[in-house]
Amino acid sequence: xxxxxxxxxxxxxxxxxxxxxxxxxxxxxxxxxxxxxxxxxxxxxxxxxxxxxxxxxxxxxxxxxxxxxxxxxxxxxxxxxxxxxxxxxxxxxxxxxxxxxxxxxxxxxxxxxxx
Amino acid sequence: xxxxxxxxxxxxxxxxxxxxxxxxxxxxxxxxxxxxxxxxxxxxxxxxxxxxxxxxxxxxxxxxxxxxxxxxxxxxxxxxxxxxxxxxxxxxxxxxxxxxxxxxxxxxxxxxxx
Numbered sequence: 001x002x003x004x005x006x007x008x009x010x011x012x013x014x015x016x017x018x019x020x021x022x023x024x025x026x027x028x029x030x031x032x033x034x035x036x037x038x039x040x041x042x043x044x045x046x047x048x049x050x051x052x053x054x055x056x057x058x059x060x061x062x063x064x065x066x067x068x069x070x071x072x073x074x075x076x077x078x079x080x081x082x083x084x085x086x087x088x089x090x091x092x093x094x095x096x097x098x099x100x101x102x103x104x105x106x107x108x109x110x111x112x113x114x115x
Numbered sequence: 116x117x118x119x120x121x122x123x124x125x126x127x128x129x130x131x132x133x134x135x136x137x138x139x140x141x142x143x144x145x146x147x148x149x150x151x152x153x154x155x156x157x158x159x160x161x162x163x164x165x166x167x168x169x170x171x172x173x174x175x176x177x178x179x180x181x182x183x184x185x186x187x188x189x190x191x192x193x194x195x196x197x198x199x200x201x202x203x204x205x206x207x208x209x210x211x212x213x214x215x216x217x218x219x220x221x222x223x224x225x226x227x228x229x
Contacts, residue, residue, distance in 0.1 A: 031215070033216075033217070042219065042220075042221045042222065043206070043219040045216060045217075048216055056216060089158065091160065093160075101148045101165065101167050101210075102148075102210075103150050103162040103165055104150075104160075104162070104208075104217055105162065106152075106159065106160035106161075106162075108158065108159050109158055109159070109160075111158075
């Protein structure tokens with residue numbers, strides 16, 4: 001049974017370039033989360049989708065960040081234009097339809113470096 | 116307001132010994148779930164154990180157990196018979212009934228010495 005699949009695993013880009021991170025959640029999971037992890041700020045929630053609809057995007061840093069979930073099996077996080085302070089590990093996670101007893105299943109993350 | 120507090124930034128334990136990682140939480144909901152995750156140096160986040168607020172028994176999963184003290188709002192992770200492979204960051208998290216959005220603590224770094 002495949003877990004959450006993220007691509008790419010590593011991304012190195014120059015400041016000002018567009019970056020697109022991709023995520024395929026576990027089949028049957030209806031909740032999807034994008035997190036960012038840095039040493040300074042720990043794990044930060046960026047956006048939460050339920051049934052493909054964005055429910056909470058209050059963690060999205062600014063207009064340079066956008067996320068979409070066009071269907072139940074695919075989501076993207078886009079940064080345009082990217083800045084060095086966006087360097088971090090970006091995780092996608094999904095959970096099954098349930099309340100507060102469902103664990104999140106994380107992808108392996110995308111390590112983004114913006115130079 | 117911070118919902119999950121992990122007060123130990125770093126912990127050391129001897130191989131084969133038991134270790135307790137602390138976690139306290141804050142919620143006004145009666146229904147909530149508590150989770151622990153392990154993040155080894157390779158970076159992936161691995162789900163370890165779950166405790167529901169209505170569960171009367173402490174959760175156990177192999178060498179992992181959760182010492183759940185509801186009145187004190189604590190959910191400490193106990194790892195028995197530590198192994199070198201247990202060296203990692205450990206995160207406590209909570210989902211409460213308000214929004215179901217998980218909140219994570221800052222993590223505890225565990226190093227197991229041979």
